[in-house]
Amino acid sequence: MDAVPFYEMPMDYQFNQLASLYKNTLLQDVIPFWEKYSLDRDYGGYFTCLDREGKVYDTDKFIWLQNRQLWTFSLLYNQVEKRDNWLEIAQLGADFLAKNGRDAEGNWYFSLNREGKPLVQPYNIFSDCFAAMAFSQYAIASGLESAKEIALQAYNNVLRRQDNPKGKYNKVYPGTRNLKTLAVPMILANLSLEMDWLLQSDRLESILDSTIQEVMGDFLDQDRGLVYENVTPEGKHLDCFAGRLINPGHTIEAMWFMMDIAQRRLKKDGETRETRRQGRQDNEGLINLAIDIVLNTLEFGWDKEYGGIYYFLDIKGHPPEQLEWNQKLWWVHLETLVALVMGYRLTGREECWQWYQKVHDYTWKHFSDPQYGEWWGYCDRRGEVLLNLKGGKWKGCFHVPRALYLCWQQLSVITNQ
């Protein structure tokens, strides 16, 4: 960033400057880090446990992160530039995953060892989600029919397992207290948009409708304008640890998924002037509601003392179950930037831009690491680095590049508006 804070610059200059900052950081800093340090040329796939300087400190392969890196390099190839190198890096992950990632029934394991042998069983539906997302992007990049088939198989796993995501590993006693989790409809919204080219239009629209219905109906507390992490199947809010949980980063990420559905539908023509008008009204309404929720969540989840967004909060202010509740995580802040810039682009609402500047400043100050490249993942409440890493079991090549890419894109549109 320039020495002059960007929000003191003339408005159009700012957007321009910011678009370059996000683009250059993505292409000259973050992606080169993964290109340089994460490729396992011996066994295929990617190393994700990288210390500050990029040194591998653990070689296990976590399916979420393997698929997410495959997605990222496929996206770059599809959307930014047709670099052979990017396609080749995607292939390194895709071949490893296609060979080793699934059990005999096609369910995705949670983790593998370096050589590709399974370590942890397919208890986690999000492994399948990220596989579907990754192989769908890779199918576009590679043109391979086999990649398309893997994507569709994984997508069908997700749909089949969505009502009992942990399957036989579910430890909840049936009947006493059933809860469903925001993560499922939220990820299904994003995943289905990612896979729109593979899905029949009416099937896609009906899945998207039900994710909106669930997220903005069942999970939203209308009175407080906050989204709960867990509710009963009927959308009731319960007074227990899980039932009181607010996960600000999750909420805000889900809100840009909602905006993304709405903006996509806005581009479509209705059949008559009346259906066009109604459609525009509905979708603009959805975008504004999503923005309201983002802003409410920031008011509720922003740390007034040290800055940054809390990881977990109890809606009633009781002590959360999670000991890491007051930590500041990279993805929470990056997804918030995406939501705010998207909200601003779509509506021009001033609160979005005010918050964007505040979150931008905090995020770049605490998470980016210009000295060694890539971004820190975990800070304590005060914003001091908690773990000396650029990647681990949960942080890989995904939230940083995706958010940088999306902010760059949105800022470019704003610049040219």
Place this chain on the structure above:
Amino acid sequence: MDAVPFYEMPMDYQFNQLASLYKNTLLQDVIPFWEKYSLDRDYGGYFTCLDREGKVYDTDKFIWLQNRQLWTFSLLYNQVEKRDNWLEIAQLGADFLAKNGRDAEGNWYFSLNREGKPLVQPYNIFSDCFAAMAFSQYAIASGLESAKEIALQAYNNVLRRQDNPKGKYNKVYPGTRNLKTLAVPMILANLSLEMDWLLQSDRLESILDSTIQEVMGDFLDQDRGLVYENVTPEGKHLDCFAGRLINPGHTIEAMWFMMDIAQRRLKKDGETRETRRQGRQDNEGLINLAIDIVLNTLEFGWDKEYGGIYYFLDIKGHPPEQLEWNQKLWWVHLETLVALVMGYRLTGREECWQWYQKVHDYTWKHFSDPQYGEWWGYCDRRGEVLLNLKGGKWKGCFHVPRALYLCWQQLSVITNQ
């Protein structure tokens, strides 16, 4: 504490003073807190989610903590004073647990709702451990045959399930990387001593032998003198997140369990002078080895910058998987006090007393809450309170009273030595 630091007082006065401090805090502060705030007179059992002032903020009943509170009140009745009130409080938990705590096969659930309906399945062997411990103490207090039977049934569950503690909920893929965890032999050591009056002597001694063998053989890294949290069934140390994990509090607690076995065996006569001599040598050796490990663990796990003992560390200094790694937890510090005072009483080793003073000062300063009673459970790295609670899902009426009781007892012995 007196205004003059206790270690500046004459030595015998210190022990005397300290014994009173621990005793009075137990009987006039901590136990009254639970007597006043934790009893569920409507449904039976105990509330454990209590805020700073004792107000109930969640009514779920976690089997670990229900059983641990039953154990504590039974112990007080058995060892401190035959107060009807204590027996009655124990009965309030015992009746609730006997009625609601187990599934049809006698395995202990992980949690129940306030009314006693199961919430989480019996996936956790430690629920059975604490049930065995609790009902064994309660059987002594109440003289009830039914309590004895519940204790033995739970103990047999533990033995039966010790090689696969999570049973069908185990998510590890068989064969690629099998690890066993320190928690199992460690808890079996303590539990078996607790239940010695119910077990046949040769069975007891053989179980104790194998726990010593495992903890001091398989889990101990001879070179570094540190105990690993997870090793292969053959005792090999692996270079992966779980394999590199050091849990200083666990290690130190396990070490006083080892000393406890050794001191018990020291009191027993061998059959000949030769076996007596050999037995004394073995057990004194075990005590000194346990102390060495406690001291090594403190050197390794003490936070040189802010004081206190870290929660989790990676043996190689890599970033641990646990985001809460640098937090300071009440039980870690209290179990350390028990280990150090026990080591000092048994051997008079000066390092034990030096460390005891340091840990005592840190612990009382950061965890005790004379203003509202009982102790804080969770501090951040800097020793500032992280959660505004006296009890929750994992902190109940157990580590604080047990440690206060054991320190009081040991200090009284030292005073009279």
